[in-house]
Amino acid sequence: MSASTKLSNSTKALCFLATNRPDPQSSATISRHTGINASKLRRLLSDLAKIDVVTTSKGAAGGYILARDPADIHLQEIYCAVEDRKAFHLDVAALANGETGEGAAVNRYFLELFAEIQVEIEEKMRHLTLASILESISADAPSPSLPGA
Amino acid sequence: MSASTKLSNSTKALCFLATNRPDPQSSATISRHTGINASKLRRLLSDLAKIDVVTTSKGAAGGYILARDPADIHLQEIYCAVEDRKAFHLDVAALANGETGEGAAVNRYFLELFAEIQVEIEEKMRHLTLASILESISADAPSPSLPGA
DNA sequence: CTATATGTTACACAAACTGTAACATATAAA
DNA sequence: TTTATATGTTACAGTTTGTGTAACATATAG
Numbered sequence: 177m178s179a180s181t182k183l184s185n186s187t188k189a190l191c192f193l194a195t196n197r198p199d200p201q202s203s204a205t206i207s208r209h210t211g212i213n214a215s216k217l218r219r220l221l222s223d224l225a226k227i228d229v230v231t232t233s234k235g236a237a238g239g240y241i242l243a244r245d246p247a248d249i250h251l252q253e254i255y256c257a258v259e260d261r262k263a264f265h266l267d268v269a270a271l272a273n274g275e276t277g278e279g280a281a282v283n284r285y286f287l288e289l290f291a292e293i294q295v296e297i298e299e300k301m302r303h304l305t306l307a308s309i310l311e312s313i314s315a316d317a318p319s320p321s322l323p324g325a
Numbered sequence: 326m327s328a329s330t331k332l333s334n335s336t337k338a339l340c341f342l343a344t345n346r347p348d349p350q351s352s353a354t355i356s357r358h359t360g361i362n363a364s365k366l367r368r369l370l371s372d373l374a375k376i377d378v379v380t381t382s383k384g385a386a387g388g389y390i391l392a393r394d395p396a397d398i399h400l401q402e403i404y405c406a407v408e409d410r411k412a413f414h415l416d417v418a419a420l421a422n423g424e425t426g427e428g429a430a431v432n433r434y435f436l437e438l439f440a441e442i443q444v445e446i447e448e449k450m451r452h453l454t455l456a457s458i459l460e461s462i463s464a465d466a467p468s469p470s471l472p473g474a
Numbered sequence: 475c476t477a478t479a480t481g482t483t484a485c486a487c488a489a490a491c492t493g494t495a496a497c498a499t500a501t502a503a504a
Numbered sequence: 505t506t507t508a509t510a511t512g513t514t515a516c517a518g519t520t521t522g523t524g525t526a527a528c529a530t531a532t533a534g
Binding site: 365382383385386387 | 523525527530
């Protein structure tokens, strides 16, 4: 699926913006530091600007700035902003056309089940903030000042 | 994703076998009643035979028989038998190659998160039996003896 | 031996994703 | 006003992935 890379790429960009707040960072700069294609970054960050996770400014010395405190940004809103089709949208609906009675009932059953799962996933993500992610990754990252490198 | 159709198709076939137990049903017959391609059915049911959800017999008058009581067949084992790659396997691992320290840490973070979600989904499916599904779909299906048709 | 079933492989067609480029638009600064 | 540089959006070729179907080898009951 593609929700994964969009979500992780967005998170990588937002981590970089959190680290360099409040200096605006251009998509080219973020690309240089994360390895993510600049054009792709602009598409992701443009979506995140619409829900006020980042602010953007054009022109020279412009770029992207994290708009809120990392503790007030949670994964669920990033996920919803960046990904139109849900991760578990699962094309059961497409099959629900000319099916016999029992087949259609099974389709409905799974449609409902997957919707439940979808809700649970988003609920889980709603409790994960950018701040908590930053804490997690700085805790276990193989960074400088650690023995063994 | 493809896990959805494989799972729902398998369920449709198993529901049909449950209804007609213990008479063996050929892939052609199941195909006629479910609309699922016979060759695709054979591939699914062949996987389900390996974990003893169905028994198979070749030759004339052969076919597939549900091997266990529907109450002893749960969705999780169907799901795992039929789908090799996990629904939330999400290609973060593929990205974990030549990444800078922080990017790799974010990858690990999501890898762990998605693994957790995967476990929760399977746990949920472990409590759903074929019997409970049959009950659900017969309850809300627009079938005979219901008012309004 | 024959008819008929499963089990497995292969393949053409369609759909989706990826990575990248290109260009229109906006804006700060000279 | 002009210029340099940024975002926002669209397009597109290349690759991967999924789908639907056919074909054939294998096994088995009669």
